[in-house]
Amino acid sequence: MTRKLFIKSYGCQMNAYDSTRMADVMAPHGYALTDTPEGADMVVLNTCHIREKAAEKVYSELGRLRTLKSDKAAQGERMVIAVAGCVAQAEGEEIMRRVDFVDIVLGPQVYHRLPEMVAKLGRGGKVLDTEFPAIDKFDSLPKPSAAQGPTAFLTVQEGCDKFCTFCVVPYTRGAEYSRPVAQIEVEARQLVDLGVREITLLGQNVNAYHGAGSDGTATGLGGLIRKLAQIDGLKRLRYMTSHPRDMDDDLIAAHADEEKLMPFLHLPVQSGSDAVLDAMNRGHTADDYRRLVARIQTARPDIALSSDFIVGYPGESDSDFEATLALVRDIGFAQSFSFKYSPRPGTPAASARKQVAEEVMAERLERLQAILNEQTSGFARSLLGKSFDVLFERPGRYAGQLIGRSPHLQPVHVFAPEHAIGDIVPVRVTEAMPRSVTAELVMARPNGGQLAMVAS
Numbered sequence: 001m002t003r004k005l006f007i008k009s010y011g012c013q014m015n016a017y018d019s020t021r022m023a024d025v026m027a028p029h030g031y032a033l034t035d036t037p038e039g040a041d042m043v044v045l046n047t048c049h050i051r052e053k054a055a056e057k058v059y060s061e062l063g064r065l066r067t068l069k070s071d072k073a074a075q076g077e078r079m080v081i082a083v084a085g086c087v088a089q090a091e092g093e094e095i096m097r098r099v100d101f102v103d104i105v106l107g108p109q110v111y112h113r114l115p116e117m118v119a120k121l122g123r124g125g126k127v128l129d130t131e132f133p134a135i136d137k138f139d140s141l142p143k144p145s146a147a148q149g150p151t152a153f154l155t156v157q158e159g160c161d162k163f164c165t166f167c168v169v170p171y172t173r174g175a176e177y178s179r180p181v182a183q184i185e186v187e188a189r190q191l192v193d194l195g196v197r198e199i200t201l202l203g204q205n206v207n208a209y210h211g212a213g214s215d216g217t218a219t220g221l222g223g224l225i226r227k228l229a230q231i232d233g234l235k236r237l238r239y240m241t242s243h244p245r246d247m248d249d250d251l252i253a254a255h256a257d258e259e260k261l262m263p264f265l266h267l268p269v270q271s272g273s274d275a276v277l278d279a280m281n282r283g284h285t286a287d288d289y290r291r292l293v294a295r296i297q298t299a300r301p302d303i304a305l306s307s308d309f310i311v312g313y314p315g316e317s318d319s320d321f322e323a324t325l326a327l328v329r330d331i332g333f334a335q336s337f338s339f340k341y342s343p344r345p346g347t348p349a350a351s352a353r354k355q356v357a358e359e360v361m362a363e364r365l366e367r368l369q370a371i372l373n374e375q376t377s378g379f380a381r382s383l384l385g386k387s388f389d390v391l392f393e394r395p396g397r398y399a400g401q402l403i404g405r406s407p408h409l410q411p412v413h414v415f416a417p418e419h420a421i422g423d424i425v426p427v428r429v430t431e432a433m434p435r436s437v438t439a440e441l442v443m444a445r446p447n448g449g450q451l452a453m454v455a456s
């Protein structure tokens with residue numbers, strides 16, 4: 001009998017990857033994914049703990065699930081509720097205490113054991129598993145069972161040893177770990193066999209990657225990218241999220257000479273103030289970041305940059321904040337994510353004395369976002385009339401329209417036949433929206449191959 005499995009993913013792409021892998025793990029046990037929690041036999045909330053609201057959302061979602069679970073029980077059936085991910089890792093016992101109808105709480109390192117946990121429930125009771133097991137979960141995961149479309153995430157690295165003072169990741173995801181090159185290559189080939197054309201390599205600190213190569217020596221992310229780029233049928237590679245301190249020469253060089261590596265880089269800077277960067281334990285200054293960006297732009301002049309920012313880090317003064325605005329104006333970001341500082345229990349910054357007042361944070365965030373939003377829409381406008389290749393991913397909102405991504409990760413809307421999903425096709429931009437562009441198909445180039453970004 002097929003059972004219905006609903007997985008809701010919060011937070012980062014690594015959680016999105018873990019959610020697809022949980023589905024892969026449950027598939028051989030008769031569980032098929034469904035789009036809604038109503039009537040599901042099992043619901044997994046794959047949670048994120050990076051900022052406060054994320055955890056609150058989980059508790060309110062659990063509140064909604066209570067009714068669905070009792071509806072199901074009224075029909076004599078069981079809905080298993082599992083809480084996975086980083087909130088589970090950080091607050092597992094509290095979840096069990098606060099929410100009595102949760103059956104399973106599991107951390108990000110043990111989801112390969114999900115079927116065993118469900119089997120244990122059959123014998124009554126609840127399961128809490130937030131271990132960091134010695135055996136690598138990646139060794140126990142099955143083949144990817146299905147592709148969600150022509151693009152896929154592939155986690156190559158997990159955890160973080162950087163210990164930025166605001167961040168919970170080193171505690172929830174543990175120490176830095178890199179998967180071996182051969183294991184990643186096998187998974188990439190399996191994804192390509194399922195029709196995937198673009199892979200985004202994921203890691204909390206992906207460019208700290210140093211997995212064992214075939215001769216046992218460590219391979220950096222640049223080396224991994226070059227290796228994966230040899231896979232026929234794989235057309236595009238991306239990676240995220242990177243730390244400025246780990247952008248080594250080889251990775252920068254890969255941006256210059258590896259055609260399949262797309263010209264987009266998410267490189268969080270968090271702040272433009274040296275004092276704040278130092279207090280955050282980021283290990284670099286604002287000018288180090290400017291110089292690094294200049295080197296990357298020399299290697300790949302058309303690269304689009306993206307960043308994360310935190311406003312209101314404890315002790316951030318008006319002039320610290322002005323320094324962040326100055327850095328944003330200097331660099332120019334195609335995309336960005338900005339947040340108010342949120343104290344995370346157990347992190348050093350949470351107990352700092354000089355917390356910034358909520359209204360100050362709100363005002364700073366608004367000013368920062370006004371500039372960042374203008375840069376994002378300016379980037380979209382700069383593409384008007386330009387031609388580039390789009391990988392079509394899925395149908396668009398209007399009949400006959402497809403949505404794809406440009407090399408710069410820009411969403412692109414194009415009228416094109418549905419069978420073009422999965423194809424990489426040259427288009428010309430006709431209209432710029434704030435966060436996406438509309439484009440039309442252009443005649444294929446006589447020499448074929450992927451187009452670089454060209455002015456038409």
Ligand code: 5AD
Pocket residue numbers: 050051166167168268270308309310339340341342343344
């Ligand atoms: N408060 C606010 N933002 C945070 N981030 C991480 N921890 C916190 C926190 N405690 C942001 C950082 C990071 C992104 C994933 O989330 O900008 O790069």
Ligand code: SF4
Pocket residue numbers: 160161162163164167168169170204205243
């Ligand atoms: Fe968190 Fe810093 Fe590690 Fe990123 S580099 S995951 S912000 S500790």
